[in-house]
Amino acid sequence: MSPADKPVxxxxxxxxxxxxxxxxxxxEDTAELSTRAGVKIELTRIAxxxxxxxxxxxxxxxxxxxxxxxxxPEIDLIVExxxxxxxxxxxxxxxxxxxxxxxxxxxxxxxxxxxxxxTAAYAKGEDxxxxxxxxxxxxxxxxxxxxxxxxxxxxxxxxxxxxxNYILTKMHEDNxxxxxxxxxxxxxxxxxxxxxxxxxxxxxxxxxxxxxxLAFHTRxxxxxxxxEGISKITLEDVAIAKSMDHVIxxxxxxxxxxxxxxxVRVHPVMIDKxxxxxxxxxxxxxxxxxxxxxxxxxxxxxxxxGQPTASAILGDIVAVSRHIAxxxxxxxxxxxxDRDIAPIETTKTKFLIRLEVEDKSGVLAAIAKVFADQxxxxxxxxxxxxxxxxxxxxxxxxxxxxxLKATVEALKKMSMVTKIxxxxxxxxxxx
Amino acid sequence: MSPADKPVxxxxxxxxxxxxxxxxxxxEDTAELSTRAGVKIELTRIAxxxxxxxxxxxxxxxxxxxxxxxxxPEIDLIVExxxxxxxxxxxxxxxxxxxxxxxxxxxxxxxxxxxxxxTAAYAKGEDxxxxxxxxxxxxxxxxxxxxxxxxxxxxxxxxxxxxxNYILTKMHEDNxxxxxxxxxxxxxxxxxxxxxxxxxxxxxxxxxxxxxxLAFHTRxxxxxxxxEGISKITLEDVAIAKSMDHVIxxxxxxxxxxxxxxxVRVHPVMIDKxxxxxxxxxxxxxxxxxxxxxxxxxxxxxxxxGQPTASAILGDIVAVSRHIAxxxxxxxxxxxxDRDIAPIETTKTKFLIRLEVEDKSGVLAAIAKVFADQxxxxxxxxxxxxxxxxxxxxxxxxxxxxxLKATVEALKKMSMVTKIxxxxxxxxxxx
Numbered sequence: 001m002s003p004a005d006k007p008v009x010x011x012x013x014x015x016x017x018x019x020x021x022x023x024x025x026x027x028e029d030t031a032e033l034s035t036r037a038g039v040k041i042e043l044t045r046i047a048x049x050x051x052x053x054x055x056x057x058x059x060x061x062x063x064x065x066x067x068x069x070x071x072x073p074e075i076d077l078i079v080e081x082x083x084x085x086x087x088x089x090x091x092x093x094x095x096x097x098x099x100x101x102x103x104x105x106x107x108x109x110x111x112x113x114x115x116x117x118x119t120a121a122y123a124k125g126e127d128x129x130x131x132x133x134x135x136x137x138x139x140x141x142x143x144x145x146x147x148x149x150x151x152x153x154x155x156x157x158x159x160x161x162x163x164x165n166y167i168l169t170k171m172h173e174d175n176x177x178x179x180x181x182x183x184x185x186x187x188x189x190x191x192x193x194x195x196x197x198x199x200x201x202x203x204x205x206x207x208x209x210x211x212x213x214l215a216f217h218t219r220x221x222x223x224x225x226x227x228e229g230i231s232k233i234t235l236e237d238v239a240i241a242k243s244m245d246h247v248i249x250x251x252x253x254x255x256x257x258x259x260x261x262x263x264v265r266v267h268p269v270m271i272d273k274x275x276x277x278x279x280x281x282x283x284x285x286x287x288x289x290x291x292x293x294x295x296x297x298x299x300x301x302x303x304x305x306g307q308p309t310a311s312a313i314l315g316d317i318v319a320v321s322r323h324i325a326x327x328x329x330x331x332x333x334x335x336x337x338d339r340d341i342a343p344i345e346t347t348k349t350k351f352l353i354r355l356e357v358e359d360k361s362g363v364l365a366a367i368a369k370v371f372a373d374q375x376x377x378x379x380x381x382x383x384x385x386x387x388x389x390x391x392x393x394x395x396x397x398x399x400x401x402x403x404l405k406a407t408v409e410a411l412k413k414m415s416m417v418t419k420i421x422x423x424x425x426x427x428x429x430x431x
Numbered sequence: 432m433s434p435a436d437k438p439v440x441x442x443x444x445x446x447x448x449x450x451x452x453x454x455x456x457x458x459e460d461t462a463e464l465s466t467r468a469g470v471k472i473e474l475t476r477i478a479x480x481x482x483x484x485x486x487x488x489x490x491x492x493x494x495x496x497x498x499x500x501x502x503x504p505e506i507d508l509i510v511e512x513x514x515x516x517x518x519x520x521x522x523x524x525x526x527x528x529x530x531x532x533x534x535x536x537x538x539x540x541x542x543x544x545x546x547x548x549x550t551a552a553y554a555k556g557e558d559x560x561x562x563x564x565x566x567x568x569x570x571x572x573x574x575x576x577x578x579x580x581x582x583x584x585x586x587x588x589x590x591x592x593x594x595x596n597y598i599l600t601k602m603h604e605d606n607x608x609x610x611x612x613x614x615x616x617x618x619x620x621x622x623x624x625x626x627x628x629x630x631x632x633x634x635x636x637x638x639x640x641x642x643x644x645l646a647f648h649t650r651x652x653x654x655x656x657x658x659e660g661i662s663k664i665t666l667e668d669v670a671i672a673k674s675m676d677h678v679i680x681x682x683x684x685x686x687x688x689x690x691x692x693x694x695v696r697v698h699p700v701m702i703d704k705x706x707x708x709x710x711x712x713x714x715x716x717x718x719x720x721x722x723x724x725x726x727x728x729x730x731x732x733x734x735x736x737g738q739p740t741a742s743a744i745l746g747d748i749v750a751v752s753r754h755i756a757x758x759x760x761x762x763x764x765x766x767x768x769d770r771d772i773a774p775i776e777t778t779k780t781k782f783l784i785r786l787e788v789e790d791k792s793g794v795l796a797a798i799a800k801v802f803a804d805q806x807x808x809x810x811x812x813x814x815x816x817x818x819x820x821x822x823x824x825x826x827x828x829x830x831x832x833x834x835l836k837a838t839v840e841a842l843k844k845m846s847m848v849t850k851i852x853x854x855x856x857x858x859x860x861x862x
Contacts, residue, residue: 137725139574142578147573148746150747150748150749151746293741294733296733307724311581318577
């Protein structure tokens with residue numbers, strides 16, 4: 001039962017912002033990390049696209065041939081930090097087939113090909129650990145997979161994209177337009193030159209797939225996730241949220257439906273200020289979980305960056321090294337529940353609809369009838385006069401996305417409706 | 432590598448609020464929990480002080496002889512939820528010597544005799560899992576021990592006692608006196624008839640010992656923890672905190688000192704409203720951690736109650752059952768760092784001192800000199816006239832507890848000082 005004397009040999013694929021940090025810390029802290037793992041951990045090889053000077057890293061560690069690492073019989077553990085789907089997928093599969101365990105930060109890979117990789121790793125008795133793939137430094141994979149293994153998650157809501165949370169925070173706190181803050185975020189390096197993956201919610205959707213799969217013991221891929229980004233959010237939306245003591249956040253939401261399906265989606269949400277997620281500012285991430293016995297839980301921290309991501313990867317390296325030394329494997333995500341994904345049309349939520357209407361008598365009655373005809377119950381109506389038009393702000397009770405969509409279509413056809421300015425989903429305080 | 436066909440047989444010690452919940456859920460959810468563990472989990476025996484009717488639990492499960500369980504060669508895993516130190520310690524030791532793994536919620540036992548139990552379990556190759564011992568349902572042991580195994584914690588601050596947080600929340604939000612809210616909490620069952628363990632910080636101190644030992648890879652016992660409770664906190668203190676945009680919380684704090692020692696303490700703190708811990712209300716718990724690579728992290732949820740505690744215990748049962756089936760063991764706390772505990776006198780923090788002084792000229796100069804003589808630098812002074820006396824509210828820069836204590840002693844000797852009303856430590860926003 002005591003760890004073997006043979007060291008665990010680590011090969012790394014990629015050496016960018018995250019990888020170079022992992023390599024540096026792994027070499028610097030070898031003694032402590034090895035003591036914690038109960039076995040000596042040795043970084044032996046790093047594959048990069050082109051070899052350059054990495055301060056503090058021995059040039060002899062590097063190769064441009066990643067397959068030489070995943071095929072090296074002396075290497076026990078592959079740390080994949082190259083990102084992207086190919087060749088990462090092929091390399092990981094080859095490594096598993098060669099009986100190597102994997103530590104990866106690659107959300108895109110897992111959200112698309114997780115099932116294949118897990119199945120292959122199961123068959124070979126190898127670990128795939130991926131704490132860094134969601135919410136950077138925040139321990140969220142282990143809490144979901146291990147700590148909550150004795151509980152039943154009913155709902156999960158996360159701020160899992162730092163770039164969009166930074167933009168929304170600046171819009172709320174400094175009253176600045178989306179485009180303006182985005183430009184600043186790009187200049188600061190918080191947003192990519194092509195910001196689509198962040199602002200249109202693709203990054204969050206991959207993370208939603210990974211978290212919901214774990215939480216509900218079902219395989220979920222990024223294609224199962226309904227997705228809307230934040231590019232349409234205006235300062236007017238923000239002002240209305242503020243006036244109602246709410247803030248707008250881009251949330252990844254996964255929940256069990258009454259039909260025992262999983263609803264998984266990423267979209268902007270107006271959330272009550274008293275909810276713990278509402279006070280998560282700037283580029284911080286947080287995941288809020290409700291479980292049957294545990295009740296509400298929240299996990300908060302830095303969701304990105306070289307150092308925070310390296311922290312998560314190094315924790316995984318210690319755990320997997322220990323398993324290798326003990327000839328064991330860690331707790332596994334399971335897919336026994338095999339639930340269906342709920343069509344977005346059946347998902348129930350509250351909505352805020354902001355629309356411009358002609359300012360004449362009978363308009364409110366006519367509009368209220370449209371809502372009623374679609375089965376959507378109105379909770380509050382707020383009416384502001386503006387020139388010849390009036391602005392109506394309508395908050396509904398919980399309705400399905402399908403009912404709401406039909407309502408909006410019907411509203412668009414009314415001659416007295418000048419413009420549907422926005423439709424935003426609404427979440428309350430902790431229930 | 433695939434789990435054995437032999438089921439894992441669980442014996443339970445105790446069947447109170449938490450234990451009965453664990454037993455009920457373990458029987459109700461056997462299929463799911465066994466699938467997640469990869470091995471069938473069977474609850475076979477429960478020891479209680481006196482046998483009574485437990486709804487939903489087969490009377491044949493019960494015995495009044497706990498030693499018959501820890502000595503039963505058919506039982507693999509002991510769930511200790513009886514609490515207290517003896518006979519829990521002797522039973523756990525006997526179980527370990529009989530090669531059984533332990534899942535426990537017993538903070539008092541671990542904070543006093545953890546080192547002995549861990550050493551014995553190491554020697555026998557058994558697990559001791561104890562997620563439920565600190566902060567109820569909140570995953571905090573696993574994140575510290577496993578997720579942060581690749582990182583270095585520098586500081587940890589926790590709201591780990593729900594009763595005191597409930598009382599302080601009511602004092603802040605409803606402007607009610609300590610004694611009044613305590614009485615209500617007792618009536619509601621949130622506080623014990625003898626509330627000393629909660630309000631004087633003994634419960635929090637046990638949790639501080641467990642968390643700081645894990646975080647700093649050192650054995651820490653409850654006797655190492657400096658402790659002050661909340662019974663001296665007045666509505667005047669609360670009002671001053673509010674006026675400075677702070678709230679008063681009972682915090683467990685553990686940090687590395689510049690001398691590479693650990694400072695571990697439990698006491699009331701005025702904390703800046705913008706700090707994530709400041710918005711943790713009512714009986715909720717939260718632990719805030721700063722680590723070198725990860726940066727700031729926070730874990731939030733229900734810290735007590737039958738169901739939340741059962742959630743943590745069941746997660747541990749699944750994990751340990753899996754290890755038993757795989758003939759493996761989980762990640763272990765280590766004590767290799769073996770750091771000294773810093774004497775409280777050397778601990779540095781900011782202080783607020785509220786004192787009544789004669790309202791005449793030269794008083795402030797004389798008092799400022801006392802601070803300067805002890806090496807304590809003043810950050811702000813606020814002076815309120817009240818009848819013949821004046822009230823001074825002084826906030827210091829960071830000073831040692833020893834320097835502050837000497838300052839207070841010197842102030843007490845001054846004839847112009849009528850009363851030292853309170854001394855409260857102050858924490859800022861996230862640095």
